[in-house]
Amino acid sequence: xxxxxxxxxxxxxxxxxxxxxxxxxxxxxxxxxxxxxxxxxxxxxxxxxxxxxxxxxxxxxxxxxxxxxxxxxxxxxxxxxxxxxxxxxxxxxxxxxxxxxxxxxxxxxxxxxxxxxxxxxxxxxxxxxxxxxxxxxxxxxxxxxxxxxxxxxxxx
Amino acid sequence: xxxxxxxxxxxxxxxxxxxxxxxxxxxxxxxxxxxxxxxxxxxxxxxxxxxxxxxxxxxxxxxxxxxxxxxxxxxxxxxxxxxxxxxxxxxxxxxxxxxxxxxxxxxxxxxxxxxxxxxxxxxxxxxxxxxxxxxxxxxxxxxxxxxxxxxxxxxx
DNA sequence: CGTACATAGTTTACATGTCAATTATCGGCA
DNA sequence: TGCCGATAATTGACATGTAAACTATGTACG
Numbered sequence: 001x002x003x004x005x006x007x008x009x010x011x012x013x014x015x016x017x018x019x020x021x022x023x024x025x026x027x028x029x030x031x032x033x034x035x036x037x038x039x040x041x042x043x044x045x046x047x048x049x050x051x052x053x054x055x056x057x058x059x060x061x062x063x064x065x066x067x068x069x070x071x072x073x074x075x076x077x078x079x080x081x082x083x084x085x086x087x088x089x090x091x092x093x094x095x096x097x098x099x100x101x102x103x104x105x106x107x108x109x110x111x112x113x114x115x116x117x118x119x120x121x122x123x124x125x126x127x128x129x130x131x132x133x134x135x136x137x138x139x140x141x142x143x144x145x146x147x148x149x150x151x152x153x154x155x156x
Numbered sequence: 157x158x159x160x161x162x163x164x165x166x167x168x169x170x171x172x173x174x175x176x177x178x179x180x181x182x183x184x185x186x187x188x189x190x191x192x193x194x195x196x197x198x199x200x201x202x203x204x205x206x207x208x209x210x211x212x213x214x215x216x217x218x219x220x221x222x223x224x225x226x227x228x229x230x231x232x233x234x235x236x237x238x239x240x241x242x243x244x245x246x247x248x249x250x251x252x253x254x255x256x257x258x259x260x261x262x263x264x265x266x267x268x269x270x271x272x273x274x275x276x277x278x279x280x281x282x283x284x285x286x287x288x289x290x291x292x293x294x295x296x297x298x299x300x301x302x303x304x305x306x307x308x309x310x311x312x
Numbered sequence: 313c314g315t316a317c318a319t320a321g322t323t324t325a326c327a328t329g330t331c332a333a334t335t336a337t338c339g340g341c342a
Numbered sequence: 343t344g345c346c347g348a349t350a351a352t353t354g355a356c357a358t359g360t361a362a363a364c365t366a367t368g369t370a371c372g
Contacts, residue, residue: 020289021282023297024190025242026304031187033311034180034232043360048327057247061207068350075188080329087327102335104350105351133176136303144303147296148182154291155189200329204357224320234358238322243357260367261322 027148034132036103041128045121047146052121055114057150064097064107093117183304190288197284201277206232206240208277211249211270220253220263249273 035049042052057073058065071081085108088094093114099105133141180243191205192262198208215230227237241264244250249270255261 019287019294019297019301023292023301023304024285024288026301026308027187027190030308033308034183035371036231037311039360043291048360050328055216066350070353075192076328077330078350079331079352079354082239084328102338106351109276121246129176129180132311133179133307135306136179138175138304141175143299144307145175145179147292147300147303148179148186150291150296151187151289151300152182152189155193155288157316178368195372197331204330222320232358234320235322235324235361240358259370262321 037128037132038125041124042121045117045124047117047121050074051088051093052118054084054088054108055110055118058108058110059115059118064109066099066105066107070108088114121151193284193288194281197280198277201273201280203273203277206230207244207249207290208274210240210244211266214250214264214266215255215271215274220265222255222261222263226264 039049042049047055053074054070057070067081067085068078070076070085071078074081076084085094085096088108089096095109095111095112097107097109099107136144162252170277195205198205203211209230210226215228223241226232226241227234230237232240241250241252244264245252247268251265251267253263253265255263292300
């Protein structure tokens, strides 16, 4: 691995910089590894990660949600949601229901089919969580959560 | 927020489970926040995150790399690389060079144009790193790196 | 030599994330 | 009533991630 002159200068001038970059890079890489594994699991059960995410939100809420509310909870940019809901609806996992009071709003309701699909996934998902986190103790996991929340704090 | 009966049972049976899920969820959410910000910065300079990633790898290496080597370093699934390199080549950021010894191999070489574009981004990227990590002390960042590496360890 | 297998890249098909622009509806206010 | 700006959702164009199938080239082995 060649270390560029620029990187050497950075290390000299601001030793702190390296620590920041290393932590953020570690975070991104770790997330990649984890997301890939969950993605494979979801696909084995006929769902994409984004679809699973939306269905989990709807199940957790226990009642239909407006499309924009879903978009805001998934960090998905608004236009992406439309096609996502389209495909979920085609697959029979959700229904669109237009709001009577405000006809601009469209509620999305989860179906029994989708609830069944999610139930199938609950155990495998829990297993994967265990497997992925097996290298850390409960204390370390708590500390990791604390640091991540503190890191995320100023971003809100 | 409704807590499902299933979740309650899980909490009863395996209090450890909640800690794992919380840590992994925190990781994914934090990564989303960070990636969104870097993505915006790259796009302001005419690059997508994936393109920036590849150009950084080529600059760091200092010499042309085979396409599959790049794919392995970016965790990109192979087919995705082709179009990515296509667009980088169209934009004048890389050149394809066929290997003489093994004509199956195609080397990708970074151009001066791309190096200039990367140089423009070095300061803003460093600034963003600082800004994102400002909530944590150097010690906390080191601890975060340690935990993430330990978490990632068994996945390799 | 020549067949079988392995490797490097590409193509195709589809789901997603992103931005800019558009449509439908609401609410307020003259 | 009727226009105006705001809000909810969609559409269109493009880049990316993913899986399966295909092409071209290389290598091993009989």
